[in-house]
Amino acid sequence: MFLTRFRFNTARLGARRLLSSPQRLHAAVMFAFAEPPPQDDGGSRVLWRIDSNSRAETYLYIVSPAKPDLTHLVEEAGWPETGRWQTYDYEPLLSRLTKGDVWAFRLTANPVHSIRRKADEPTKVTAHVGRRHQLEWLLQRQEKAGFAILEKAPEQRLHTELDQYELAVNDRRQLDFSKHGQRKPVTLVTVTFDGRLQVTDPDALRHTLTAGLGRAKAYGCGLMTLAKV
Structure with missing residues (x-):
């Protein structure tokens, strides 16, 4: 596995065009491989x-x-004259994940849930738009994903249940873009989570880091990265 970082020159029209469309950017990312990865x-x-x-x-992270x-x-x-990208071997970090380790993390995700308004109609996938439900979406998945989000010390908490964890919801966005072969535009709600976690299941967390978390992975969601605390 490899971790790559590329910096956009946002003064260029090409960069702004790619950043405005997850569909175009997904295609550009996939063009980076001679053989299409699974x-x-x-x-x-x-x-x-x-x-x-x-x-x-x-920055683009891959x-x-x-x-x-x-x-x-x-x-x-x-x-083109001076810019490059950085690619690192991801295996050393993945292999040294140990139960009990504490890391800072960032995750951009597409928090959704399935609802139906009537008992006889099919379920519909709908985005969570409230901060509370977005936080709960991640908290509900942490155990299976191999980590536990750290809780704040009591004296650091505000008088709300949502302030219990070392977790913040940042950069909430709604993306509207066209998808090839479809007349109706695609609407995608994304949020970026920043926080601190403790490793509870190294194998499960390795899977989360390399297979992603949640939906809309083709459109820039699901990638969690770790950093030293």
């Missing part, structure tokens, strides 16, 4: 995420089974 939900797959520290500092070649992105949306 995209099934059962194992490792190509995951990607956009992180924007500021308007002029926007986790993939094969090493990508981002020459086309450098030429269209980077700095």
Whole structure:
């Protein structure tokens, strides 16, 4: 597995065009591989995420089974004379995950749930739009995903149930874009979670880091990354 980082030159039209459409950006990411990597939900797959520290500092992160070649992105949306990308071997980090370890994490996800208004109608996948339900969506998945989000010390909490955890919901966005072969535009609600976690099941967490968490993985959701506390 490999972890790759690429910085967009947001002054370029090509960069702005890619960043405005998850459909185009997904295609650009997949063009980075000579042989299409597997995209099934059962194992490792190509995951990607956009992180924007500021308007002029926007990064693409990719986790993939094969090493990508981002020459086309450098030429269209980077700095062709001086810009490159960084690719790191992901296996050393994955292999040293140990139960009880504490990490900072970031995850961009598509929190959804299935609802029906009448008993005789099929269920419909609907986005969680409230902060409370978005937090609960992640908390409900932490055990199976191999981690536990840390709780704050009592003196650090505000007088709300939502402030119990070392977890923040940032960069909530609604994306509307066209998908090939469909007349109706696709609407996608994404949020970025930042927090601290403790490893409870190293194998399950390795699977989460390489196979993704939640839906809409093709459109920049599901990639969790870890950082030293």
